[in-house]
Amino acid sequence: MTLEPDWNYMKKPLIIFSVAAALSLSVLGWAYAHLARHADTYTKITLQIRQQKAAIRQHLTDTATLKKYLHTYARLKQRGALNSEHRLAWINGFRRAVQQLKLRSARYRLAARQEVTKYFGISAGNVQLYASTMAIDVELLHEGDLLSLLAVLRKTPGLFNAASCSLRAKEARIVLNAQASNVVALCRINWYTFVINTTENRDAQQASNP
Amino acid sequence: MKRVFYLTNSSISVYHWQAGRILDSVVYPQNEQCLQQLFANIEAANDIDSIILVDVIEEEFVQETAPHVSGNDRKALLQRKLRGRFSQSAMTLSIVQEREKEGRRDDNILLAGLTRMDTLTQLLSCLQSCKVPLTGIYSIPIVSELIVRALKLETQHNLLISRHSDSMVRQSFFNHCHIKSSRLSSLPREAAGDRAGAITEEIKKSQRYLNRIKLLPHNRPLDVYLIDDRTDPSQALPVSYDPELARFHYLELNQLSSRLGLQNKIHGGQLALLFSHVACSSRCPHDYAQPNDKRYTYFKRANYALLTAAAVLVLFSLGDSISLLTDATEYSSKANIAQQQLDYLKIRRSKLVADSPKFPLRAQDITALVKLNGKLERSMQNPDTLFKKMGGHFALFPELKIDSFSWKPIKPANMPSNNSDQGETVHANRATRIEISGHLNKFNGDYLYAQRLVDRLIKSLKNDGYFSSVKAIELPVNTNPDTAVSGVSGETNKATRVKFSIQLVTGEKPDDS
Numbered sequence: 268m269t270l271e272p273d274w275n276y277m278k279k280p281l282i283i284f285s286v287a288a289a290l291s292l293s294v295l296g297w298a299y300a301h302l303a304r305h306a307d308t309y310t311k312i313t314l315q316i317r318q319q320k321a322a323i324r325q326h327l328t329d330t331a332t333l334k335k336y337l338h339t340y341a342r343l344k345q346r347g348a349l350n351s352e353h354r355l356a357w358i359n360g361f362r363r364a365v366q367q368l369k370l371r372s373a374r375y376r377l378a379a380r381q382e383v384t385k386y387f388g389i390s391a392g393n394v395q396l397y398a399s400t401m402a403i404d405v406e407l408l409h410e411g412d413l414l415s416l417l418a419v420l421r422k423t424p425g426l427f428n429a430a431s432c433s434l435r436a437k438e439a440r441i442v443l444n445a446q447a448s449n450v451v452a453l454c455r456i457n458w459y460t461f462v463i464n465t466t467e468n469r470d471a472q473q474a475s476n477p
Numbered sequence: 478m479k480r481v482f483y484l485t486n487s488s489i490s491v492y493h494w495q496a497g498r499i500l501d502s503v504v505y506p507q508n509e510q511c512l513q514q515l516f517a518n519i520e521a522a523n524d525i526d527s528i529i530l531v532d533v534i535e536e537e538f539v540q541e542t543a544p545h546v547s548g549n550d551r552k553a554l555l556q557r558k559l560r561g562r563f564s565q566s567a568m569t570l571s572i573v574q575e576r577e578k579e580g581r582r583d584d585n586i587l588l589a590g591l592t593r594m595d596t597l598t599q600l601l602s603c604l605q606s607c608k609v610p611l612t613g614i615y616s617i618p619i620v621s622e623l624i625v626r627a628l629k630l631e632t633q634h635n636l637l638i639s640r641h642s643d644s645m646v647r648q649s650f651f652n653h654c655h656i657k658s659s660r661l662s663s664l665p666r667e668a669a670g671d672r673a674g675a676i677t678e679e680i681k682k683s684q685r686y687l688n689r690i691k692l693l694p695h696n697r698p699l700d701v702y703l704i705d706d707r708t709d710p711s712q713a714l715p716v717s718y719d720p721e722l723a724r725f726h727y728l729e730l731n732q733l734s735s736r737l738g739l740q741n742k743i744h745g746g747q748l749a750l751l752f753s754h755v756a757c758s759s760r761c762p763h764d765y766a767q768p769n770d771k772r773y774t775y776f777k778r779a780n781y782a783l784l785t786a787a788a789v790l791v792l793f794s795l796g797d798s799i800s801l802l803t804d805a806t807e808y809s810s811k812a813n814i815a816q817q818q819l820d821y822l823k824i825r826r827s828k829l830v831a832d833s834p835k836f837p838l839r840a841q842d843i844t845a846l847v848k849l850n851g852k853l854e855r856s857m858q859n860p861d862t863l864f865k866k867m868g869g870h871f872a873l874f875p876e877l878k879i880d881s882f883s884w885k886p887i888k889p890a891n892m893p894s895n896n897s898d899q900g901e902t903v904h905a906n907r908a909t910r911i912e913i914s915g916h917l918n919k920f921n922g923d924y925l926y927a928q929r930l931v932d933r934l935i936k937s938l939k940n941d942g943y944f945s946s947v948k949a950i951e952l953p954v955n956t957n958p959d960t961a962v963s964g965v966s967g968e969t970n971k972a973t974r975v976k977f978s979i980q981l982v983t984g985e986k987p988d989d990s
């Protein structure tokens with residue numbers, strides 16, 4: 268048997284319950300929102316604290332790293348191995364060496380520079396290594412002149428490596444004369460330059476190549 | 478507080494009961510005027526929980542047996558039996574009392590019905606229209622069962638005799654505590670002086686009736702419990718009764734009342750107060766009211782439930798909100814402390830940045846630069862060292878002269894091909910292949926000596942440790958058994974040049990080179 272409800276009899280409690288429910292939900296909702304707001308503020312501040320701490324740690328680490336490696340940077344800069352090539356100095360250095368060693372025949376060919384970072388198997392980020400190969404063909408009195416030639420070149424700005432060389436006796440018999448040439452040397456000298464793509468460098472490059 | 482409408486054949490008494498005490502009583506004789514007055518009073522106070530207690534002659538009890546079933550089957554069975562027995566009455570009830578101990582073990586069922594109920598119908602109609610919450614409609618025999626249970630009688634066949642007025646006496650028969658039959662009888666007017674004798678006659682009638690309907694075996698005595706207010710039990714108890722047939726027990730009214738929790742002092746004619754108290758204070762599971770009669774009780778309970786739920790909801794939300802606000806306050810204070818820490822860290826960071834020297838490039842760039850430079854430096858060949866080493870070894874063998882000398886880095890197998898001007902000279906591998914070709918100066922034709930000389934040179938180079946590999950490419954004499962050798966023996970041919978060539982590797986020799 269189903270009882271038909273008497274809504275009129277239950278009107279007042281129903282209204283009271285509805286009002287109480289609405290009031291309770293409103294109060295609860297407001298309280299939750301209030302809590303969520305403060306919790307959110309706290310979470311954001313703690314996140315910022317973590318970020319600040321991380322930034323300070325990073326700054327200290329970076330400073331230590333910079334201090335640790337700055338002498339290498341300074342050395343490379345002093346050697347003229349950073350950012351711009353000194354082609355004129357290299358050619359001039361070669362010419363000076365030939366004059367100093369009084370070599371009879373000396374030819375060179377300096378190739379266009381190429382980016383060679385990838386051949387070293389590391390990801391260097393903003394740093395790129397360029398190499399310009401200078402092929403030289405010189406006639407020497409004896410093989411020691413090659414070392415002297417390289418020693419003179421070392422005084423020029425730039426970083427180089429005599430990557431490969433082939434020396435052979437020009438004649439079967441050695442001529443004991445200061446003006447003679449007994450050895451022919453064919454060498455490939457790689458001139459290296461590090462280019463660091465910092466914002467300032469890019470701006471400078473754009474300014475120089477509008 | 479509860480209200481009891483005590484309905485008899487001649488009147489309706491109204492009692493207000495609260496906490497074991499009857500607060501007041503009003504008797505309305507059954508006439509039109511008094512009933513209107515009653516209904517007006519009901520309308521004026523309609524919110525009190527009410528009980529109707531029926532004490533009328535027109536109540537019938539029937540004992541039946543039925544197969545033991547349960548659930549909806551039992552409900553249907555009982556309804557069918559009630560319809561069969563009391564087809565004209567809407568006020569019926571059924572009580573499944575106990576199971577038989579033998580045979581099919583059927584259920585013993587008591588069927589009860591109110592056969593005439595004009596006044597009750599009017600009263601119910603009034604209660605419905607006034608929206609009075611009616612808890613139940615009980616009859617005196619049903620309530621008597623509660624009294625018998627409270628007394629914890631150990632006897633089996635019990636007859637409870639209660640005198641409800643000077644002229645009316647009710648006899649209710651119980652098997653143990655289960656009501657089986659009840660009868661309201663009026664005492665003859667001429668018996669007013671010898672009430673005990675009149676009651677004795679009524680007991681005998683009842684005993685014969687019970688014997689006849691086999692509720693009481695012939696050879697079993699009847700235990701008679703008489704409720705009366707007389708201080709001297711001998712005045713109330715029958716004197717000339719065969720003790721083989723009946724044993725009499727006297728229940729003093731006020732002692733019984735206090736035992737059942739009624740706080741009022743009552744006398745013999747007010748037994749209705751005791752039954753009203755029992756009906757109000759105990760929960761009787763059987764009543765005549767239909768669900769529709771009690772609908773306002775349900776609605777009132779629903780109202781209470783709603784109000785309770787509303788109160789609980791408000792209290793819970795307030796409690797929870799206070800808890801949440803406390804948490805929020807805690808978060809707020811923690812946020813304030815954290816903000817101070819953040820401000821301090823910001824100042825510290827800006828001070829650190831301000832105090833730090835200005836570097837021309839970033840840390841990761843300088844790290845990359847150093848790593849790349851390290852790899853480059855490790856890959857560079859130093860001709861000075863090479864020349865020094867070679868010069869040292871050849872100085873040990875002045876007969877051996879160098880014709881050509883070359884070095885070239887060994888390209889790793891996994892390096893991409895490079896067709897540029899850099900050739901294959903740029904990579905991180907520090908291994909270098911050196912090739913030396915020469916001849917024996919002033920050769921006198923002694924190939925064995927020449928061979929030994931070159932072997933000693935090779936051995937000297939191997940012992941140096943600077944070279945990771947030393948290999949002869951060409952020896953003064955090719956002693957390979959798979960090739961042919963020819964020459965002129967016994968002559969010294971000064972024009973003959975005895976050549977040799979050696980391949981050396983410095984640095985880490987790649988596995989796949």
